[in-house]
Amino acid sequence: MSTNDPTTLFNLANDNSTATVLHLRFQGRSRDIALDTLALNAGSPDDDVKRAVAQFIDVALADFDSTVIERHANGNLTLRPEAVFG
Amino acid sequence: MTRDEREKKLTPSYLDPLDMINRLAAEEERVLSRAFVAPVVRGRQVSVRVDGIAYAMSVSDRNFQGWAILKSSAPNQAIVCGAPTLHQIKAYLNLLPRFRLVLLEEFDRQLWSLQAHTADSRAQISGPIPIQLAQRPSRFETVCARFDGTTFWYEAADRRRDPAVARALREALQADVAPEQLHVLNAVPQEKLAYRMLWIRKHPELGGRIPAAAAQTDLQRIETALNHAGAQLDGFWSEGTDQVSVRYVVDGHTHVSRIRPSDLAVVSAGICLSGMDQDFDLTSLVGVMRESGYDDEY
Numbered sequence A: 001m002s003t004n005d006p007t008t009l010f011n012l013a014n015d016n017s018t019a020t021v022l023h024l025r026f027q028g029r030s031r032d033i034a035l036d037t038l039a040l041n042a043g044s045p046d047d048d049v050k051r052a053v054a055q056f057i058d059v060a061l062a063d064f065d066s067t068v069i070e071r072h073a074n075g076n077l078t079l080r081p082e083a084v085f086g
Numbered sequence B: 001m002t003r004d005e006r007e008k009k010l011t012p013s014y015l016d017p018l019d020m021i022n023r024l025a026a027e028e029e030r031v032l033s034r035a036f037v038a039p040v041v042r043g044r045q046v047s048v049r050v051d052g053i054a055y056a057m058s059v060s061d062r063n064f065q066g067w068a069i070l071k072s073s074a075p076n077q078a079i080v081c082g083a084p085t086l087h088q089i090k091a092y093l094n095l096l097p098r099f100r101l102v103l104l105e106e107f108d109r110q111l112w113s114l115q116a117h118t119a120d121s122r123a124q125i126s127g128p129i130p131i132q133l134a135q136r137p138s139r140f141e142t143v144c145a146r147f148d149g150t151t152f153w154y155e156a157a158d159r160r161r162d163p164a165v166a167r168a169l170r171e172a173l174q175a176d177v178a179p180e181q182l183h184v185l186n187a188v189p190q191e192k193l194a195y196r197m198l199w200i201r202k203h204p205e206l207g208g209r210i211p212a213a214a215a216q217t218d219l220q221r222i223e224t225a226l227n228h229a230g231a232q233l234d235g236f237w238s239e240g241t242d243q244v245s246v247r248y249v250v251d252g253h254t255h256v257s258r259i260r261p262s263d264l265a266v267v268s269a270g271i272c273l274s275g276m277d278q279d280f281d282l283t284s285l286v287g288v289m290r291e292s293g294y295d296d297e298y
Helices: A006-014 A046-057 B003-010 B017-032 B086-093 B163-174 B189-202 B218-228 B282-292
Strands: A021-026 A029-034 A067-071 A077-081 B036-040 B046-050 B053-059 B066-074 B077-082 B098-107 B110-115 B129-132 B142-147 B152-157 B232-238 B244-250 B253-260 B265-268
Touching (some): A006 B189, A021 A046, A021 B282, A077 B282, B036 B086, B098 B152
Antiparallel strands (some): B036 B066, B098 B142
């Protein structure tokens, strides 16, 4: 999706409730990024998701080695650190 | 009576087609030998209509753009002879129906706009409209344009519209006021729609999502964070000046965690995370709770 096209913007401005989002929790900071912006969808493989996010926030892909991706029923994704219990 | 004579008689006006073509050609030659006024868009052909028939001509100066006095120099070719007066331009535009448009901004060197009044039924337009030859355009300005059936030509700023509205919208966009928080006195729906479009364009990272205004309150921000991951807020209460406890439900299991409301970072997850609670925020904690497999903690 391009936000440099007036027709696309018009459609988005009229109805923007359907966009799915990736929530990123990384290095103590949080950020929401629309999946469209990352050229991803809810079914994109984990590797593709990590690669796209790493590129988007300009970090090395290896920085996401200890992270996990959660897929929610509403189509949203969350990329967060691995949890260590106990 | 011969067949030709019969057919001629059956023709209502008894017009000779050959005669018609000859007269049209003569009229075309007569008109095209004269100079004429037309708006020119760089790289595009100009149209001339003779007796209801449109002729397209290329302008020899391919870089020219603006109002011009043109003259036919060769078949389907015109040259710019000079600049028309304002009176001539006005006379041209007065032949066309007037529309009021709200200006957006340029996309790929083309200025776009929205129809200011959607109730106007003279043209079936629902989306953005390219407008040509605008002079000193400003975002959100309402202008008058004339429509020739294919192109909207800029005429003038709409003097009936208070320019303070467009100015306030520009200032709001400059200050990055989210559309849901926009309060500009006397702004009409199409101006607000134009604002939403340009605000979305300014924030490509959001992919067209407009955050709800109410998400600025702690309650809504917490709800939004939980809903992202499919959890529901059950309640929350203050724990001093900079912490709140949040009770929430994940897949039917209730949990309580303590967070910092300013950035929703976890202060205490409510389960043991090896002291790494602050690695997480409320949204990411929902998945951790699912993964933990712990039963209700509350």
